[in-house]
Amino acid sequence: xxxxxxxxxxxxxxxxxxxxxxxxxxxxxxxxxxxxxxxxxxxxxxxxxxxxxxxxxxxxxxxxxxxxxxxxxxxxxxxxxxxxxxxxxxxxxxxxxxxxxxxxxxxxxxxxxxxxxxxxxxxxxxxxxxxxxxxxxxxxxxxxxxxxxxxxxxxxxxxxxxxxxxxxxxxxxxxxxxxxxxxxxxxxxxxxxxxxxxxxxxxxxxxxxxxxxxxxxxxxxxxxxxxxxxxxxxxxxxxxxxxxxxxxxxxxxxxxxxxxx
Numbered sequence: 001x002x003x004x005x006x007x008x009x010x011x012x013x014x015x016x017x018x019x020x021x022x023x024x025x026x027x028x029x030x031x032x033x034x035x036x037x038x039x040x041x042x043x044x045x046x047x048x049x050x051x052x053x054x055x056x057x058x059x060x061x062x063x064x065x066x067x068x069x070x071x072x073x074x075x076x077x078x079x080x081x082x083x084x085x086x087x088x089x090x091x092x093x094x095x096x097x098x099x100x101x102x103x104x105x106x107x108x109x110x111x112x113x114x115x116x117x118x119x120x121x122x123x124x125x126x127x128x129x130x131x132x133x134x135x136x137x138x139x140x141x142x143x144x145x146x147x148x149x150x151x152x153x154x155x156x157x158x159x160x161x162x163x164x165x166x167x168x169x170x171x172x173x174x175x176x177x178x179x180x181x182x183x184x185x186x187x188x189x190x191x192x193x194x195x196x197x198x199x200x201x202x203x204x205x206x207x208x209x210x211x212x213x214x215x216x217x218x219x220x221x222x223x224x225x226x227x228x229x230x231x232x233x234x235x236x237x238x239x240x241x242x243x244x245x246x247x248x249x250x251x252x253x254x255x256x257x258x259x260x261x
């Protein structure tokens with residue numbers, strides 16, 4: 001019986017790999033992609049990067065402007081994430097099986113989260129550009145909407161996973177809704193919720209660079225400006241500063257997760 005189980009598992013794996021290979025071949029044929037040319041161009045691309053894409057003395061003079069743009073990007077990302085987390089927690093409480101009232105309101109809460117989660121932040125940026133134009137507010141709302149959808153879904157799963165037994169115990173004692181939420185749900189879920197917020201904050205700082213290119217703000221706008229003006233040394237300095245910033249934030253985030261989990 002055990003041999004049949006592993007044989008079936010190997011067959012399923014083979015079928016999935018074959019399907020993936022077939023889809024890849026179909027995509028190559030439809031797009032007329034030259035696989036050989038693509039792989040052979042990698043050494044030339046790497047050579048161009050090493051010869052042109054590196055910061056020099058002239059680029060370092062632009063460091064204060066780059067730091068200013070980076071600060072704006074980081075602050076907008078943090079603000080959008082934290083505010084989205086507050087709204088996401090409220091909707092997660094309504095949509096959760098443990099704390100939600102069920103019925104139409106719970107379904108509406110989960111549906112809103114699904115819609116917002118499945119629209120990419122770049123799509124949100126292009127949609128909001130029509131209403132707000134190229135400014136910081138457009139990038140803020142794009143990050144906010146994307147974060148809200150993702151965090152609502154993550155919070156619902158965390159609440160359902162961690163707090164179901166404690167919620168049932170408090171309900172059996174006759175505790176009210178708010179007593180259950182503030183004495184059981186939030187205390188038991190707070191480490192997971194903070195972990196998700198930190199993860200979303202890291203993601204938003206990366207995505208804010210792309211959004212800045214679209215909205216003409218922050219570090220993304222500076223990168224687009226320097227790159228289009230063929231100032232590759234300044235553009236490479238932006239990439240270097242951004243990578244270092246993300247590394248520092250990720251290190252801090254991992255330390256916080258290690259402490260609270």
